Amino acid sequence: MDAVSLYTAVASSAAERSRYSGGASSGNDTAELGKDAFLRLLVTQLRYQDPINPVKDQEFIAQLAQFSALEQMNNMASQMERLADFHWQFGGLGQAVSLLGRTVVILDPLTGAPITGKVDGVYLDNGTPMLIVGERRFSLGDVLEVRPDEAAK
Numbered sequence: 001m002d003a004v005s006l007y008t009a010v011a012s013s014a015a016e017r018s019r020y021s022g023g024a025s026s027g028n029d030t031a032e033l034g035k036d037a038f039l040r041l042l043v044t045q046l047r048y049q050d051p052i053n054p055v056k057d058q059e060f061i062a063q064l065a066q067f068s069a070l071e072q073m074n075n076m077a078s079q080m081e082r083l084a085d086f087h088w089q090f091g092g093l094g095q096a097v098s099l100l101g102r103t104v105v106i107l108d109p110l111t112g113a114p115i116t117g118k119v120d121g122v123y124l125d126n127g128t129p130m131l132i133v134g135e136r137r138f139s140l141g142d143v144l145e146v147r148p149d150e151a152a153k
Helices: 003-020 035-047 057-098
Strands: 102-105 113-123 128-133 136-139 143-147
Touching: 035 057, 057 113, 057 128, 102 128
Parallel strands: none
Antiparallel strands: 102 113, 102 143, 113 128, 128 136
């Protein structure tokens, strides 16, 4: 059995499993082969190989190297995602901290009117930088204007 027909067999098998399980999938699209499908493909290839002409060592090692590369790419993608989330969260926190003691104009999400006040505190709410202005809390995204310090004049 050649690699193309094995690929087709594994992909159609995954599509049938999805169809018989009520269309629910494990989160992976059947059109895209992940590491589980790659392992199934490799095991199927080994199971149905021609006993007279078995898979050569070099081919098997190349397939294992491809699997290892796939695994490393998945790990790297998830680490980059975590790094981007971390950068977004703490970059915003740095911006919020730089506003401490400054006068800001904020769009009040309740009334839609601008509010002017001094930033008295900063905190994170589920990863979103929040500003404390007076007795109220606002998202960093609600800031319309940052006024220059009066002491700097």
